[in-house]
Amino acid sequence: MTVFHFFNCAILTFGPHAVYYSATPLSEYDTLGTSIKAAVVYLGTTLVKLVCLATFLKVSESDSFDPYQELLKALIGFIDVAGLYFALTQLTHRNISQNHKFQAVGLGWAFADSVLHRLAPLWVGARGLEFTWDYILQGLEANANLVLSISLAALGSLMWLRKNKPKTLIPIIYTCAGIVATMPSITSYLRRGLGWQLPKVVGFELFTSLVMAFISWQLFAACQRPSS
């Protein structure tokens, strides 16, 4: 039974990535290499983040919310953005359109994140005897994270790769990118600062990820128009 449950949770956690890849034109243009590169960059970024966290953060005994520490954590979280910048601009990609590039990078990014943060707990936990909703919620969280990663990659590609974008939209793009980049800190604040339960947090994440995806889509479309 428990292997069955593990299987279910794994489908929920990793299925959308595969579906995204196969359903969108990404698979047609064979952008797997780009995704893998992005995933590798994610691993490197995570290592740097870990080193920074270990260097600058105190280990808190209590599970309480310490604003200063959280601020530091949020700042360190911006290393992600740097990693994404690297993945989008510095890596040599096969000659694929910007449109597909950011999707491939976002997908690789989110998949690496899911594998690193969710696979091991799933393997250890979901096969245990005790039934909890945690792993299903965690799978939903992975879905939200996929959407957020792609949104962030889209905004990043707007910021760094597109040269002629409407001046009026630039501040909006930067604000949105900032919001998306600070999402981990926001959820951490909700969970520990406000003491939200996991279902509520996951619901919030899903909702905001969809909203942010919609906004970045609109922004992307708006930037697309003048160039075309």
Added chain:
Amino acid sequence: MGSSERKSAGVLEPTMYTASMMAMVVLIVLAACADLCNGVTVVDVYRLVQYDLAGVPFGSRFASLNHHAASSLFSSGAGSGSGSGGGNSAAAADLSRTVLILPLRELNLALIREYIGQRKILGGLLLLLPSIFNPKNVDNTGEADHTPAEDVSRDILVELEQLLIHANIPYPVYFAFEHDDINAVLVDVKRNDVTGQPATATTGGYKLVVAAPEPRKIGSPAITNIQGWLPGLKADADSNQLPTIAIVASYDTFGAAPALSVGSDSNGSGVVALLEIARLFSILYSNPRTRGRYNLLFGLTSGGPYNYNGTYKWLRSFDQRLRESIDYAICLNSIGSSGDKLWVHVSKPPENAYIKQIFEGISSVAEELGLEVGLKHKKINISNPRVAWEHEQFSRIRVTAATLSELSVAPELLESTGGLSDNRHFVNEASVVRSVKLVAESLARHIYNQDGKNINVFADDSSLAVNPSYIRSWLNLLSTTPRVAPFLTKNDPLIMALKKELTEHTVEVNVQHEVLDGLFTFYDSTSSQLHIYQVASVTFDLLLLLVLGSYLIILFSFLVVTTRGLDDLISIFRRPPSRKVKTA
């Protein structure tokens, strides 16, 4: 320059990544393990004793448990003959893979007796005791505080304990105490039972898991006797040895759950009384003017439940002179419950001069204390290995001895040995104080040749008054310490504490380690932890799979439609495009 840098970075990268991966995985696994423990209810459980008596197995023969929970023996009319379940007895439920959770409050003893008697198989049995029977649940009121309802459940528990001890049960039996977590589980389990479906993997429910290793035999169980010696004052020219009075109490216990056998009354009360008597006489004997012309010998013996095997060993270790010098011995056994009647048990006929003297000494003091004391004579049958009272071991080596006890009849083997139902709540501190006064006063009158006179050596408010707080603290300590001899090591903290206490009150303390002989073999694994998992059913998993599958399909369709158009989606399924869709 840039290209060379990139190259070197490329060489470095794989090792860095693997290192980071390793670190991450370790971190994640640790975090996951920490998370895992949250969802599970963990309960302390205490296993039914497992022992062999002359090679015949008794008690719970297994320790590990991994089955679904149910709350009723006959939830599915398991052919019980209970009358109500007669209708569908054909559908006798197979309970061999089910753990029954039975609260003591609702226990039907007759059904249990029948079930165990017929040796029907269960997956396991978890008995929930009211929290009053938890030895850790001790308050310092000093009064025996229990309601009539608790008295009733105590009687049931006594009977249940005897039933379980003397049965060979081929499945694990555990005791646990009621508390909120487990009660919530029980309510859920009962609700499931009411719907009529047996708890199996297909309907979900709770799984009870005790991960315990196979119980192992305890090789050569040790028993430890502690004796304290308080020498009397010898007259200068007297070459004769002084007579000796022995005060003896056995301190170990036996019960259905060894980890819960604290025996506050049997025989914690006797031990406490002995310590207090030793303390009182040590005050008297510390001053040469009040030092009596009797030696006092205090003995804390082990092996009490097993025909007073420790007492036997202890007496055999005496040398001839000491044995002959013993004037008489008083054994203290179960003197702490709040009754007004005590019994002096002897094995010589009451007409015997020594017995008469002891009994008259005690009963005259008892009268002053408002206690009633009766004399009971029980002959010893030498050929019978059963030793019901501690004094019988003395009588067998021809030493005059008596047992003071509140029990009116001799207990059977492994009966009244400080089991589950015998704890602090049912022991009255005032009774122990009174018993101490009774014994100490009668001893003092005998020692100082004041027999029959109405003097009060240990009067209240004097420096020699019985100290209730001393009694309370020792009673509380003993009431929280399980003392089943085979599970006590030679240097157990309790034995060390008793030895230290006797050292303070007596001049010479000896500790005797012996091996429990006789026909008993014990097995370990007396307590462990029960994990209660809430498990999902297969139907739930199937449903979830269905939902997830449709979610992914919808997601796929949505993505194809938004990024490539509806036509592509339709072409994927290789259906000829219908006109309707095209126009739409």
